[in-house]
Amino acid sequence: MLGFLYIYNKIIDCVSNIKKGEDFKKKNMYRTHTCGELSLQNIDQTVTLSGWVQKVRKLGGMTFVDLRDRYGLTQLVFDLNKNASLADEAQKLGREFVIQVIGNVSERSNKNKKIPTGDIEIIVDELRVLNKSEVPPFTIEDETDGGDDIRMRFRYLDLRRPEVRKGMLLRHKMSKHVRDYLDGNGFIEAETPVLIKSTPEGARDFVVPSRMNAGTFYALPQSPQVFKQLLMIGGFDRYYQIVKCFRDEDLRADRQPEFTQIDCEMSFVEQEDVIQMFEGLAKHLLKTLKEIDYDGDFPRLTYDEAMNSYGNDKPDTRFGMKINDLSETVKGLNFKVFDDAEYVGAICAESCASYSRKQLDKLIDFVKKPQIGAKGLVYSKCNADGSFKSSVDKFYSQEEQQKWANALQAKPGDLMLLMSGDKKQTLAALSELRLEMGQRLGLMDKNTFAPLWVVDFPLLEWDDENKRFQAMHHPFTAPKPEHLHLLDSDPASVKANAYDLIINGNEIGGGSVRIHNTELQKKMFTLLGFSDEEAQSQFGFLMEAFLYGAPPHAGVAFGFDRWVALFNGSKSIREVIAFPKNNSGRDMMIDAPANIATEQLNELGLSVISK
């Protein structure tokens, strides 16, 4: 029997350009069609289907079985009156049994408009159980009764849920579109090594003991940064790679020890070239994956603007509610808290003047949480009659509060929220408060995408703990040429041609123009507290490479897991990773990491000194 196996499924619309017909025609004894493609056009055809039993329902003498595969669901019918033994077999089928059926495509009297195959059903003539199944430990449906741990332990069953499959298909489609766009723009995909050398800078490396050179170690790359720069020196001109990277961090928030990066680099370019190229990529993905035509250029904010207006270098710009600096406005009126503060800032929450005392107290509790750590919150309600009611009416007259309203463009019915203190901390707290209010007011629709570039990052940031400068991006980022003269006199004020792509408050990617000159790179390492010897032993090969005609170059890297999760509307990147690890870095399914044999340790010249 010849099989036309092509994909037709509107629910799962993430499958990319499937070839139909001849290319896909071949002998297949397991099926002639998938469970997602039969329609009224196939009426009266004899077909063979294979798949999983989703559900068995008995209705009088009729048994209905929903058969599921990656492509969809098809209803099978067994009639007790026509074939009693077959119907009997069908009733014995359990959830997740793998079966094969041969039967006739028939029009359903009771059509199901919710699924593409809902117009038809299969009147089954033959049934073969290909594999039985134990009762699965949780329901294989979008709404499942399985908790996180059990779903991760049986991830292969979790992957059968349409919701999870949809994320994996989106991931596939996204990587295909990324490759198509970059290939179309002359980028060469190149694989950089996974077994490299450990460098103490940045996060902690995973290491790999070498057996052939016992006592020494490879490291797994945190990014292919140095190698992509070497590819530019090697004349690749435009490079990309979708590549696994590794960081041995304590896994808080939404991190994985192995993650995937879209890694890119270009030669003979400046910041503007890189931004245009990758804004093009982002638009291409918005268009092909989310059917969004983004008009015009993405907004750009300098790092300073982002910090001042959003308290954050990855602002969520799906909504306004910008932070305003009221420091000048509020001082000198005997309210000690504001008078003593380095900074006083405020946001305006639209239509929240009606907040009750209880609601306001909850907001105050929110900002006092240890993660935010503010001491308090001042509010001022803009009443409908144009008057104000605040927690500091004692100190600030109606006229003074009108000044705040003017600065914040607050209207009657709005609520002004003020915070004060150390500038950096207060901005950070206001950022959290703003996001909380955005959430409460439903301003963060997950189907809205607000991209922007944040540019002009500081080159360095001061590390209070170690009393030295750290690279804000990484040590290979070039200072702005016009700031070179400040490197010695005022390093903190030096800005870099570094840029981040932000969407909905997520740092989707970032990059910079790189240093391509040995002397400047050496100077940078010195600023970062490397001794000459350390710089030489860790990055000597790169500084040597710069001696042999390194071209000007710049690049960018995107967090692929994060980007897929964002487009998929997922809360966690784990949802779009086939086999993720838990927060202790464990794979619960295969139970890794694990002990290894003593002989293995001996071969590596290692011993375990603690457990």
Added chain:
Amino acid sequence: MLGFLYIYNKIIDCVSNIKKGEDFKKKNMYRTHTCGELSLQNIDQTVTLSGWVQKVRKLGGMTFVDLRDRYGLTQLVFDLNKNASLADEAQKLGREFVIQVIGNVSERSNKNKKIPTGDIEIIVDELRVLNKSEVPPFTIEDETDGGDDIRMRFRYLDLRRPEVRKGMLLRHKMSKHVRDYLDGNGFIEAETPVLIKSTPEGARDFVVPSRMNAGTFYALPQSPQVFKQLLMIGGFDRYYQIVKCFRDEDLRADRQPEFTQIDCEMSFVEQEDVIQMFEGLAKHLLKTLKEIDYDGDFPRLTYDEAMNSYGNDKPDTRFGMKINDLSETVKGLNFKVFDDAEYVGAICAESCASYSRKQLDKLIDFVKKPQIGAKGLVYSKCNADGSFKSSVDKFYSQEEQQKWANALQAKPGDLMLLMSGDKKQTLAALSELRLEMGQRLGLMDKNTFAPLWVVDFPLLEWDDENKRFQAMHHPFTAPKPEHLHLLDSDPASVKANAYDLIINGNEIGGGSVRIHNTELQKKMFTLLGFSDEEAQSQFGFLMEAFLYGAPPHAGVAFGFDRWVALFNGSKSIREVIAFPKNNSGRDMMIDAPANIATEQLNELGLSVISK
């Protein structure tokens, strides 16, 4: 200045579908064009180019500079009479300097037909040195004076050589075509984890100590085998991945500790479905990369046929010269060597009857090399007059030798070569001899591609050293259903639905129908000498997964490095790997593996016990 930066270079024809025009138009201050695209159509245009100085030639008052980038070479002209200081600067340029020039496109009087830009040259008005270069340690040309070690140490310079670049571009293009074909056939790319669990079966694993679970280890995957099977159980239906794999082997021959695999798996299929799908892939690549339309189906040989006719399960079928079994024909005529031998086989080398004594002695030396280990070689020349002249004329009459000639279809002028001994060893030696003769006779053209499938592999092979069976492919390969009954009584005779794709004597890929049933998998582990406990602790999760509705499935994996090397005409896979390691597993450029800090070891709970 707006830049139309598109690729036009017939020499490097490996760059895939580059978009032209609008998509690629953007502000770029470094160049308006690449060094590979200007032609007579651009005459009189003012252009900006950037690239590397390939060569500087002085001819009277004229200085000519060849400017190189990834896309090609363009000739720059500096005229002493027009601009003395500029020409002076040009003369100071060294090899591999990175420069930018602005100038006018002009028709060359002395055209160079060897390069696409050979009709034009640039009359330079402005010159800017973007970066200087030390004198490179070897010549950056196809014919280089750099040895292997120095080229690997300065791999970034090696990558600038057009020959190396061509291989890397082919690699990029090939991966793009693989993805396009598989995506078009409904395969989903999924990333499987890199940090997994060590299993003692097979080659040695690289391991990664866990800090969060000190004393335990991850392992790097030798292949995603188990995970792709879990994806099938998870309903992925069709999966692929181009993925790095790792093996801690002593690096003989052409191996790398990290290598790349095209890894694929399909559900609800049998061997025939997989072969057809991936024969389609191979034809697609032959067509798109080598412009070869392969007519009809690839030949198929059973493992037994391949061993008997070629002495090898990966026969080079670019030429015939098949091995013939003469055991029956030669016995009983008092030549003790043959009479006592388990097996006597022969090949026929066409037109080699004229071989001198010295040439024949060299062949005998060849088969006596320790790697081949034969005791000797019997020859028989088929003279032009129909008579025979052999080294064993004493034992074999002309009529007897005529029988050999009949079996071998030897004609007058041909040379018959016979070997004898243990069957397995003799076939292996004859295989080496056949390849040697193929080489000598020029029958192994690297632009000819002879693909075939070898099928019906034995399920098991006897491991003499450990006195137990080993899996010929891997422990997840299913026995042929019709041989299941032999598993207990005669395991050695059981064949598997396993298949290898061979091209020109290279095993390009291989795969099998998998076991999808817990009981059979357990039995297989028992046959391979696993205790129940070992099987459970290493593969318990897989056998458990089989309990929840595992579909019938089969797959294949291709050695991507090897395939690229073959299509590129490279002797070694190192030539088509951007940053390969040497035979000691060292990266000579970054100098890895290396020592790590004691604190790092402490955090991992490890100590180095030997050096």
